[in-house]
Amino acid sequence: MDEVLSQNEIDALLSAITSGEMDAEELKKEEKEKKVRVYDFKRALRFSKDQIRSISRIHENYARLLTTFFSSQLRTYVDINVTSVDQIPFEEFIRSIPKITVLNIYSVAPLDGRLVMEINPNIAYALLDRILGGKGNTISKSSSLTEIEKLLLNQIFEKGIECLREAWESVADIDPILEEFEENPQFIQMVSPNETVVVVSLTTVIGETSGMINICIPHVILEPIISKLSAHYWMQATEKDQNPETYEKISKHLKNTQVEVKSILGETNVSIQEFLQLSKDDVISLNQPIDQPLKFLVNDKLKFYVQPGKFKNKLSVQILEEYKGVNENDE
Known part of the structure; x- marks a missing residue:
């Protein structure tokens, strides 16, 4: 350009x-x-802008799901948003993160390779503080995490795996598994240093603490689904054949949906003065002719014309015809 x-x-x-x-x-x-x-x-760009935008859309959805998950688990204010999506060499990603941090390594079968989620120490310590009953403040510590702290972080991120699966299901059915937990990025050797990776940066706020969560996705993971990251695929997604099982499930739930039905015997208008003067044995004349069918409403919308009667000693109505007009609420 x-x-x-x-x-x-x-x-x-x-x-x-x-x-x-x-x-x-x-x-x-x-x-x-x-x-x-x-x-x-060394900085070969292997993804088009269109594909980068698709990856951004996937992780915007993931950020919303993760926000809801953390809010329910921690019972405090959480806000997570996608800040940037960049493609850089893997070596550059490793150099950009702190020497001591929290690294979750996930396998994403059936896709090859593994992705890395790097959680800034500020966010990791705020998570721990909140889990242990604190206010969610970050902790200044230079030593490594204890075994108990690692276990607690592992547990919460294993529970959050469903968010990752749900965010990705629009392009691939993956089965993420948290395989490793590291603190030193130098121990991670997933791909060659010059391999292109996509880094999704999420700005994260937990209570009054803010920091970054970075997700590193190697090219080898995205290669089999690269065609699904185009705008053409997203536009055609709505035209694909619907899943018969899903259709049947939706139909079953709709059939069990409760609706309100009522028949209007008649209506009239009276003034406040007339209403105040009503007394016992007064007769109110309705605007419904006795020889005309009644209106039958479903959720306050006219659907049928009916006539009143009895069925098994209960007041009932018999449907005469379907209303063919257009309801005012439908316009």
């Missing part, structure tokens, strides 16, 4: 041409000459 100049740069360029510091003809010659663009093969 061509570089866009700011207004100050445009003004400076025009001023230089006007004063003679720059020659317009020389600029034209430079434009015609072939320009060499430096390309770093």
Whole structure:
């Protein structure tokens, strides 16, 4: 993409041409000459912008699910949002995270490879403090986590695996399993240092503590489903054949849905003065002719015309015809 100049740069360029510091003809010659663009093969971009946007959509959903999960588990204010989605070499990701941090390594069968979730120490310690009955404040400690602290963190992130599965089900049915728990990123050797990975950064707030959760996804995981990360796939998803089992389940639930039905014997309008003067044995005339069918309403919407009667010694109505018009609420 061509570089866009700011207004100050445009003004400076025009001023230089006007004063003679720059020659317009020389600029034209430079434009015609072939320009060499430096390309770093160590930072090969293997995902298109369209695919990056799809990955961002998946993890925006994951952030919402994780927010709900942590809020219910910790009983405190939690807010998680996607900040950025970038593709970088794996080595650069390892260098960007603290030397002592919390690293969850997940397998995502049936996809190959493993993804890494890096939880900033501020967030990890706030989680621990809240789980142990505190207010969710972060703890300043230079030593490693104890075995009990590791176990507690493992338990809460194992419970949160369902959020990851649900967020990904739009493109792949995965079965995430928390395989390893590490604190030192130098011990992680999942892919080669130059391998391209997608890093999804989530800004996380727990109570008054804020920090980052970074999810590192190697290219090898996304390669089998790369076609499903295009906008064309997302647009066509709604046109796919529906699952018969899902359709049957929805139909079954709909058949058991309770609705309110009522028949209107008649209606009328009276003034406040007339209402206040009503007394015993007064007769109120309704606007319903005795030879006309009654209205039958379902959830306050006219659906049928009926006639009153008795069935097994109970007041009942018999349906005469279906109402073919359009209800006002439907317009």
